[in-house]
Every structure is written in structure tokens, then in C-alpha cells.
Amino acid sequence: MNRGRARNDGRDSAPRGRGRSSRFAGRSAHRHSPAGDDGFSSNASYGNKDGSSRPGWQTSPQVSVGNISKQFDHISTSDSPNQRDCHFTGTKGISSGLGKLKLDENSLEAVTPGSTELCASQSAQSDLRDKDLNICKPKRRQMIDTELETGSSLSLDCLPAIDNARTLNEPSLVIGSGIKCTTSKKGSQFEPTPQKKNADHLHPGISDSLAVRVSFDICPVKTGKVVMLKAPLLVQNRMKRNEAKRQIEGQNIKVLRSGMLLLKSYISLPDQIKIVKKCRDLGIGFGGFYDPSYRDGGKLHLKMMCLGKNWDPETSMYGDQRPIDGAKPPLIPGEFCQLVKGAIQVSHSFLREQSKMPSVEHVLPSMSPSICIVNFYTKTGQLGLHQDKDETAESLKRKLPVVSFSIGDSAKFVFSDKRDPDNADKEVLESGDVLIFGGESRLIFHGVASILADTAPKGLMDKTNMLPGRLNLTFREY
Ligand SMILES: O=C(O)CCC(=O)C(=O)O
Numbered sequence: 266m267n268r269g270r271a272r273n274d275g276r277d278s279a280p281r282g283r284g285r286s287s288r289f290a291g292r293s294a295h296r297h298s299p300a301g302d303d304g305f306s307s308n309a310s311y312g313n314k315d316g317s318s319r320p321g322w323q324t325s326p327q328v329s330v331g332n333i334s335k336q337f338d339h340i341s342t343s344d345s346p347n348q349r350d351c352h353f354t355g356t357k358g359i360s361s362g363l364g365k366l367k368l369d370e371n372s373l374e375a376v377t378p379g380s381t382e383l384c385a386s387q388s389a390q391s392d393l394r395d396k397d398l399n400i401c402k403p404k405r406r407q408m409i410d411t412e413l414e415t416g417s418s419l420s421l422d423c424l425p426a427i428d429n430a431r432t433l434n435e436p437s438l439v440i441g442s443g444i445k446c447t448t449s450k451k452g453s454q455f456e457p458t459p460q461k462k463n464a465d466h467l468h469p470g471i472s473d474s475l476a477v478r479v480s481f482d483i484c485p486v487k488t489g490k491v492v493m494l495k496a497p498l499l500v501q502n503r504m505k506r507n508e509a510k511r512q513i514e515g516q517n518i519k520v521l522r523s524g525m526l527l528l529k530s531y532i533s534l535p536d537q538i539k540i541v542k543k544c545r546d547l548g549i550g551f552g553g554f555y556d557p558s559y560r561d562g563g564k565l566h567l568k569m570m571c572l573g574k575n576w577d578p579e580t581s582m583y584g585d586q587r588p589i590d591g592a593k594p595p596l597i598p599g600e601f602c603q604l605v606k607g608a609i610q611v612s613h614s615f616l617r618e619q620s621k622m623p624s625v626e627h628v629l630p631s632m633s634p635s636i637c638i639v640n641f642y643t644k645t646g647q648l649g650l651h652q653d654k655d656e657t658a659e660s661l662k663r664k665l666p667v668v669s670f671s672i673g674d675s676a677k678f679v680f681s682d683k684r685d686p687d688n689a690d691k692e693v694l695e696s697g698d699v700l701i702f703g704g705e706s707r708l709i710f711h712g713v714a715s716i717l718a719d720t721a722p723k724g725l726m727d728k729t730n731m732l733p734g735r736l737n738l739t740f741r742e743y
């Protein structure tokens with residue numbers, strides 16, 4: 266996707282020092298995702314002329330087969346029941362050589378994509394999640410017999426992994442076998458990550474040392490006694506103003522260019538909360554958030570995780586595994602895909618209404634997401650001007666849109682027909698906004714110039730405990 270970063274050929278520019286690689290790599294197979302066939306869609310009343318309030322993603326303008334919030338409640342509130350955090354009570358130290366701990370528990374496989382299905386179906390995901398298990402509740406202590414590759418048998422005294430990882434608010438190492446290891450004063454802790462515990466999902470060529478990565482929790486649990494510091498009055502007032510503005514603006518579609526639409530406040534607050542929680546759960550697992558870098562070692566100024574397919578900033582290519590650690594990208598949650606489809610349908614209705622033409626597919630083609638790139642920007646995060654053009658030639662030829670969700674702090678988004686930051690147009694993307702660029706705007710240069718600190722809805726931050734910053738999800742069809 267040529268996600269803009271300073272290039273030697275000078276074709277990239279501001280914001281400087283970050284962004285995505287511009288190396289283009291051609292690819293062949295087109296994967297079709299059955300995303301959304303589970304009947305979710307969104308926003309029956311979004312953009313209604315009567316101004317009636319938008320019910321979130323529960324309903325669909327045309328299709329209304331299920332209640333996405335209900336489904337989401339079922340699957341998204343907690344970590345996998347199989348997640349554990351294990352105190353390593355043996356005498357061995359932690360090393361990458363421990364990469365093949367064998368744990369014979371139920372399979373943790375289901376979040377890895379199948380060969381054709383890149384969006385999760387509700388039933389597949391429901392199996393993974395236990396709504397009665399709450400991330401914040403301590404789980405029963407359990408013992409798992411663990412055998413090292415060397416043959417020595419060790420006992421792992423397992424504690425709730427998420428609690429510890431979140432409480433410590435420390436980065437934790439993910440060992441290639443799918444065991445997450447955190448270090449603390451208590452000693453080393455191992456946790457089978459939600460995806461899988463055996464090492465067979467690792468690329469055979471990936472060494473254990475490469476497979477050790479830092480995972481990142483976007484919603485860490487606050488430690489110790491919670492002291493609620495009141496935000497300064499100025500910040501409080503700004504938050505109130507922003508919330509009021511959002512409510513007034515409500516359902517509002519802006520056409521920024523042909524094929525480029527901004528759906529203001531499209532995602533309801535409850536749905537934003539669910540998205541954050543879901544991304545947080547996926548983000549701490551194997552294949553979750555990491556610090557991406559370019560081939561030359563330069564870092565992107567954001568945390569990233571890929572769903573459905575992996576996009577590699579080192580090669581600008583998509584693949585089924587993440588080269589740095591062999592992780593298979595988790596499936597895109599079905600609810601996300603439904604929201605995307607709903608946003609496109611709402612845009613179509615809007616365009617039809619505007620143009621009085623029965624078909625608007627040529628202006629904004631429909632798409633079925635098979636890739637989702639999730640970025641988390643802290644308040645210093647940025648992304649340079651770039652084009653998203655690493656999808657298949659077929660997808661690009663059909664000008665299938667990129668659909669982008671913004672959640673948390675607002676971003677100063679820049680876009681331009683050329684790689685020219687000084688003359689780029691600007692638009693503030695706020696929490697709940699959905700930006701779509703397809704058709705004639707499919708290859709528009711775009712980037713994030715800055716994050717506007719302390720602009721996230723207070724309700725979102727209170728309910729999710731998300732770190733200050735911005736979550737962005739971009740969906741594409743491969
Ligand atoms: O964060 C954004 O709004 C843009 C992200 C983006 O362009 C990308 O991930 O390719």
C-alpha cells in the first residue's frame with residue numbers, strides 16, 4: 266500500500282521521518298472474503314434527511330439480519346478462556362530456546378485465518394470467547410504440565426495473563442510458540458497467547474530469536490490505588506464542546522473528492538468502545554500490535570497490527586504470515602466487516618440521492634474487506650503522505666475503496682493528488698468518523714500530519730481505559 270515514508274528517490278515528503286514504505290510490489294491471487302455474509306450491517310438512519318438518530322451498527326439500510334451489538338456483547342467482552350499467565354516455577358531461565366513449550370490444552374487456533382476466509386464469522390468467534398470470563402476478573406489458578414524441547418518437564422503455575430500484563434503495564438514478550446512471557450519482580454511468566462500454543466504456525470524459516478516480539482496493550486489496567494486526577498478545566502471544557510459538537514453534527518456526509526467521502530460520527534460511541542476492546546484483545550495476542558519498521562530499520566511512528574492478511578512495511582507486500590515472528594494475522598471480526606459494508610451502503614444511498622442516478626457503483630465501487638490494518642498513534646504519532654497501492658492489480662483496477670475508521674483522539678489528516686504536503690488538503694478526522702476513498706480517489710496521497718491530543722470522547726476513554734492516542738483501522742479488499 267505504499268504507506269508513505271521518506272524515500273531515497275525523494276518522492277516522499279512531510280510529515281517527515283515517518284510513514285510507510287513506497288516500494289510497490291505486484292501480486293497475483295485475489296482472495297475473496299465472505300465478509301459480512303453473516304448479515305451485519307449498519308446505520309439504517311445514517312444520513313437520513315429527517316435527522317433521526319443513528320442506531321449504530323445494529324441495523325442496515327437494506328439488510329437487517331442480526332443485531333451486531335448483541336453479537337458483539339457475546340464475543341468481545343473478554344479474553345479467550347484459554348489465555349493463561351503462567352509463573353515459571355522451574356529453574357530454567359527465559360531464552361528464545363524455550364520457543365517450543367508444549368501445552369496440551371484445547372486448541373487456540375480459531376483466530377487464525379483460513380485459506381479463504383479472512384473475516385470472522387460469528388460462530389467461529391463465539392467459540393473463542395467466553396462471555397462469562399471477564400478480563401478484569403482473576404481466574405482460577407491452574408497447573409499445566411509443560412515440557413521443554415530439551416525434555417525437561419516443568420510445572421507452570423498459571424495465573425490470569427491479561428490481569429498481570431495489564432496490571433504491570435509492561436511490554437511483554439511473545440515467544441514464537443505462542444507463549445507470551447512477561448518479566449516482573451515475581452519472576453518470569455508465560456502465557457499461551459490466544460491464537461495457538463504450538464509452534465507449527467510459525468514459518469519454518471523463522472528462528473526463535475526472531476519470534477520474540479514485544480506486544481502492546483492499548484488499554485492497560487491502572488496499577489495500584491486509582492487516583493482520579495481531574496483533567497484541567499480547559500481540557501474538560503474542550504471535551505464537553507467536542508461531545509456537543511459531535512451530537513449536533515451527527516449524521517453528516519461530506520464529499521471531499523469524487524469517490525472520497527467522509528461520514529462524520531458514523532460509528533456510535535458504544536460501537537467505538539466495542540471496537541477498542543476488540544482491538545485491545547487482539548492487540549495483546551500473538552500477531553498483535555508491534556513496532557513496525559522499514560527495511561533500513563527506520564521506525565514508523567505508530568503501533569501496527571494486521572487482520573486478515575499481513576502487510577509488511579519492509580517489503581510493502583501482503584502475506585499470510587508476519588515475517589518478523591511468523592504470526593498469522595487474526596481474522597477480521599465479522600462486526601467490523603458489517604460496519605464497513607454499512608458505511609458503503611449509506612454512501613451509495615447518499616450519492617444516489619445527490620446524483621439522481623440509479624447506480625453509483627462507478628463513482629464508489631462496493632468492496633468486501635479482506636485486510637484490515639490497525640494503527641495506534643500516540644499523541645506524537647504521524648504517518649507520511651503515501652498511496653495505498655499494495656493490494657492486487659485487480660483490486661486497484663476496480664478502484665475498490667479503502668474504508669478508514671477513526672477512534673480516540675482526532676487526527677489532522679492530509680490528502681493530495683500529488684505527493685506535495687505543502688499543498689495538501691486537510692481534514693480533521695474525529696472519533697467515530699469513517700473516511701472512504703475509492704473510485705477516482707483510490708490512489709490519493711494521504712497521511713496523518715498530527716494527532717490532536719486530548720480530543721477523544723471522554724466516555725470512550727472512561728469505558729475502555731485506552732491510552733491517550735488514536736486508533737485507526739483501514740479496510741481494503743485484497
Ligand atoms: O490513520 C489514518 O487515518 C491513515 C492510515 C493509513 O493511511 C494507512 O494505514 O494506510
Ligand SMILES: [Fe+2]
Nearest residue numbers: 268652653711
Ligand atoms: Fe494509507
